[in-house]
Amino acid sequence: MTQVLKAGRxxxxxxxxxxxxxxxxxxxxxxxxxxxxxxIPILAFxxxxxxxPIVKGILTSFKSQQLGATGSFTFSNYSxxxxxxxxxxVVRVTLIFTxxxxxxxxxxxxxxxxxxxxxxxxxxxxxxxxxxxxxLPDIPVVLTFLLMADPNxxxxxxxxxxxxxxxxxxxxxxxSTLAFPSIIVLTVWKGFPFYALITLSALQAVPDExxxxxRVDGAGAIRRFRSVVLPSITPTLCLLAVLAFIFSLQxxxxxxxxxxxxxxxxxxxxxxxxxxxAFQFFNYSYASAxxxxxLFLSIIGTAxxxxxxxxxxRSRS
Amino acid sequence: xxxxxxxxxxxxxxxxRRRRSRRYVAGSVVRVVVIVAVCVVALFxxxxxILSTFQPESKTLSFPPPxxxxxxxTGAITQLFQDQPIASWLAHSVLVALITVVITLVxxxxxxxxxxxxxxHGKLIFGLLLLFTQMMPGAMIIVPELQFYRSxxxxxxxxMLAVLYAAFAVPLxxxxxxxxxxxxxxxxxxxxxxxxxxxxxLLRRLLLPLSRAGLVAVAVVAFFLSWNDYLFASALIxxxxxxxxxxxxxxxxxxxxxxxxxxxxxxxxxxxLPVIFYMCVQRYVVRGLTAGAVKG
Numbered sequence: 001m002t003q004v005l006k007a008g009r010x011x012x013x014x015x016x017x018x019x020x021x022x023x024x025x026x027x028x029x030x031x032x033x034x035x036x037x038x039x040i041p042i043l044a045f046x047x048x049x050x051x052x053p054i055v056k057g058i059l060t061s062f063k064s065q066q067l068g069a070t071g072s073f074t075f076s077n078y079s080x081x082x083x084x085x086x087x088x089x090v091v092r093v094t095l096i097f098t099x100x101x102x103x104x105x106x107x108x109x110x111x112x113x114x115x116x117x118x119x120x121x122x123x124x125x126x127x128x129x130x131x132x133x134x135x136l137p138d139i140p141v142v143l144t145f146l147l148m149a150d151p152n153x154x155x156x157x158x159x160x161x162x163x164x165x166x167x168x169x170x171x172x173x174x175x176s177t178l179a180f181p182s183i184i185v186l187t188v189w190k191g192f193p194f195y196a197l198i199t200l201s202a203l204q205a206v207p208d209e210x211x212x213x214x215r216v217d218g219a220g221a222i223r224r225f226r227s228v229v230l231p232s233i234t235p236t237l238c239l240l241a242v243l244a245f246i247f248s249l250q251x252x253x254x255x256x257x258x259x260x261x262x263x264x265x266x267x268x269x270x271x272x273x274x275x276x277x278a279f280q281f282f283n284y285s286y287a288s289a290x291x292x293x294x295l296f297l298s299i300i301g302t303a304x305x306x307x308x309x310x311x312x313x314r315s316r317s
Numbered sequence: 318x319x320x321x322x323x324x325x326x327x328x329x330x331x332x333x334r335r336r337r338s339r340r341y342v343a344g345s346v347v348r349v350v351v352i353v354a355v356c357v358v359a360l361f362x363x364x365x366x367i368l369s370t371f372q373p374e375s376k377t378l379s380f381p382p383p384x385x386x387x388x389x390x391t392g393a394i395t396q397l398f399q400d401q402p403i404a405s406w407l408a409h410s411v412l413v414a415l416i417t418v419v420i421t422l423v424x425x426x427x428x429x430x431x432x433x434x435x436x437x438h439g440k441l442i443f444g445l446l447l448l449f450t451q452m453m454p455g456a457m458i459i460v461p462e463l464q465f466y467r468s469x470x471x472x473x474x475x476x477m478l479a480v481l482y483a484a485f486a487v488p489l490x491x492x493x494x495x496x497x498x499x500x501x502x503x504x505x506x507x508x509x510x511x512x513x514x515x516x517x518x519l520l521r522r523l524l525l526p527l528s529r530a531g532l533v534a535v536a537v538v539a540f541f542l543s544w545n546d547y548l549f550a551s552a553l554i555x556x557x558x559x560x561x562x563x564x565x566x567x568x569x570x571x572x573x574x575x576x577x578x579x580x581x582x583x584x585x586x587x588x589x590l591p592v593i594f595y596m597c598v599q600r601y602v603v604r605g606l607t608a609g610a611v612k613g
Contacts, residue, residue: 035435038431039431041427043446046488050450050485054461056461060461126356137587139567139584143570143580143581144362155381189362250454252455252547253548257547270457284460298454
């Protein structure tokens with residue numbers, strides 16, 4: 001059998017690669033031009049609808065607000081931005097929000113994954129219903145949380161009244177102390193199932209033999225976790241960290257529809273700020289400049305993703 | 318071809334039965350309690366949403382609001398459909414989601430093939446380009462996107478909105494599907510080549526049918542991206558007659574005159590489709606998403 005395969009694939013050495021099929025005319029293959037044919041619709045599609053607007057956005061950030069597209073290249077948006085203390089507050093809010101969401105989601109995800117990494121009856125049922133927060137659209141979640149957190153009729157306030165020492169008229173989304181933690185809680189609640197489920201898969205992929213060997217060698221549960229489980233799932237955790245980073249960086253509806261970025265600018269992240277600049281103040285060029293900062297941050301995140309993905313792939317093959 | 322069967326593996330000796338020690342039982346009980354607690358936390362808002370739909374407004378808007386249903390408002394959902402054009406909103410959302418999913422599946426199949434199995438010049442650049450399109454999260458790209466759509470006269474155009482969603486979903490979908498494609502054993506594809514399949518045939522007849530989990534994952538990603546979006550829909554669709562469900566329901570937030578139970582009913586109705594859809598396919602989704610990412 002192998003002889004037949006080899007005979008059918010007589011390419012110049014180096015052209016044949018494992019797991020991929022080289023360009024090179026072969027028998028009745030659809031020709032060397034197949035990749036180039038397939039790539040055209042995708043390139044055109046992405047180019048028109050995503051790349052072109054991105055490039056245009058980058059260019060717009062260098063145009064002055066007054067002159068618009070006809071104006072010449074200028075840094076005025078950037079100088080204004082970097083000099084604006086509100087901008088730096090927005091950056092700070094964004095970074096803290098993102099860090100908090102990433103940490104909480106990963107920790108919660110790991111905790112829940114470890115909880116579920118146990119065969120018990122009804123496990124798939126639990127897995128299923130635990131995914132519901134993630135499957136729900138943002139708007140109903142916002143509506144329900146607004147009701148639950150209502151200062152007058154909210155069930156959260158009823159819970160608060162059960163705790164001694166707490167009152168029961170908290171305005172969770174409009175209070176200057178509570179708004180920021182509230183959006184973090186909301187975002188983590190909404191997103192954690194995804195991270196829990198992926199971490200669970202990673203936990204289940206840890207080879208049993210290794211764990212058994214460790215147990216036989218006398219390693220306790222904590223030691224087993226540290227030396228066997230953790231190294232196995234670390235690549236997945238890193239991947240999830242980057243995904244969570246991007247997820248929280250681009251959060252918009254959950255924040256905008258609950259706190260609106262307020263009170264004041266207390267919960268205004270980059271996304272909210274860009275939206276406000278563009279649709280409230282109509283400062284399109286300024287909004288584009290702020291968007292560039294966001295782009296910069298997500299490039300860093302995505303670069304991390306690529307780096308980690310490469311490492312995972314390399315360690316697999 | 319003679320098929321060699323491996324000698325059946327010797328039946329392993331029964332694993333030594335662990336004594337169900339008290340510690341184990343206690344540990345299990347704690348575990349169950351914590352699992353239940355987590356489920357409660359995860360589901361409580363959903364419970365509240367459903368509760369508030371069927372509870373008369375007077376009870377919901379009282380303090381303290383009852384934890385268990387008090388009174389039953391059977392007409393909640395019918396009233397919702399009477400008062401608000403939610404049926405057409407939902408229809409719009411379904412239409413947009415369907416178009417998004419179809420376009421994404423087709424293009425992501427090409428993309429995944431191009432990213433993985435096919436070897437060609439420019440593959441690296443193509444991969445980087447796709448990556449770059451994912452780097453601009455929503456709010457960053459909304460302004461130029463809106464200006465572009467305005468200049469082309471594509472605002473208030475639901476199919477073009479779907480096209481935009483697909484443009485966002487295709488790169489991610491390609492990466493997901495690529496992992497699935499990579500998991501198809503080389504031997505299967507070699508056999509296909511030997512049987513005379515073209516490379517396109519390989520895609521159609523072997524890779525795609527064998528990557529069902531990945532295809533489902535891509536469909537789910539595309540569907541959710543489309544169904545859940547608020548930002549782009551709110552910017553590109555301003556004509557009330559064309560609102561998608563997300564847009565329409567979001568307008569309730571600022572209105573004072575919509576009864577609470579109608580609000581929550583809208584939420585329930587809007588959530589039904591994605592939740593049911595997800596429940597049906599959840600087996601495939603995690604498998605499809607982690608095909609390449611998780612070791613083993």
